[in-house]
């Protein structure tokens with residue numbers, strides 16, 4: 001049997017979206033198979049979404065299963081895609097998104113979808129990273145990084161030019177370093193000359209570089225502000241797949257803004273339910 005999916009991307013970070021009510025006996029197996037860019041549909045993950053339309057604004061329960069078959073607690077671009085998917089279905093311009101990292105509000109703003117992100121932290125225990133105090137500009141596996149959790153852990157390294165970094169070589173040792181009990185995503189960032197940054201991210205769970213990473217963009221912006229590298233607000237962050245904007249709202253929480261596109265729809269094969 002097959003189940004339907006919709007394919008969305010946010011600045012190139014792309015996802016299959018499957019309604020959580022669909023019969024999918026093994027979500028991890030499906031993600032490993034269908035996220036493969038050679039033999040499957042190809043994506044950075046599958047978002048399983050449950051839509052609660054009776055609330056005002058509507059609520060979406062979001063679960064991201066990554067290409068390695070594991071679940072991630074939060075995804076900035078995934079949340080923006082989930083919001084667009086839910087707004088398309090409900091005709092609204094605002095939704096609430098329930099993630100394992102907290103509940104987020106998302107709003108349409110012209111061509112962009114803006115998500116108020118979860119609380120961020122530099123606290124080592126909460127990231128988690130094995131350290132006695134916040135890790136700011138310390139060398140881990142040969143890379144000078146700052147470590148922050150923006151819903152998921154990120155090690156951020158500021159460099160002169162992101163294009164000069166051999167990310168597939170330098171990122172894996174940091175991603176798997178013993179000091180990160182749950183692993184980490186690895187971002188490199190270089191100044192764009194206008195208070196913003198260019199971004200490249202090696203993602204845990206994808207185990208490779210992605211076209212964009214929303215929690216990574218927020219990690220770069222908040223770390224740059226903490227290190228005094230920018231006082232811009234908003235902070236423009238440009239991964240290879242497009243342009244994101246990180247702002248800080250009156251509740252002190254970062255917001256992530258950028259475009260989302262619905263690419264196409266399709267169906268994927270799953271094992272049918274076992275007859276009693």
Ligand SMILES: N[C@@H](CCC[C@H](N)C(=O)O)C(=O)O
Nearest residue numbers: 072075076077152213214215
């Ligand atoms: N692409 C995402 C982040 C997804 C989770 C990450 N790979 C992890 O395992 O922590 C984003 O846009 O934030």
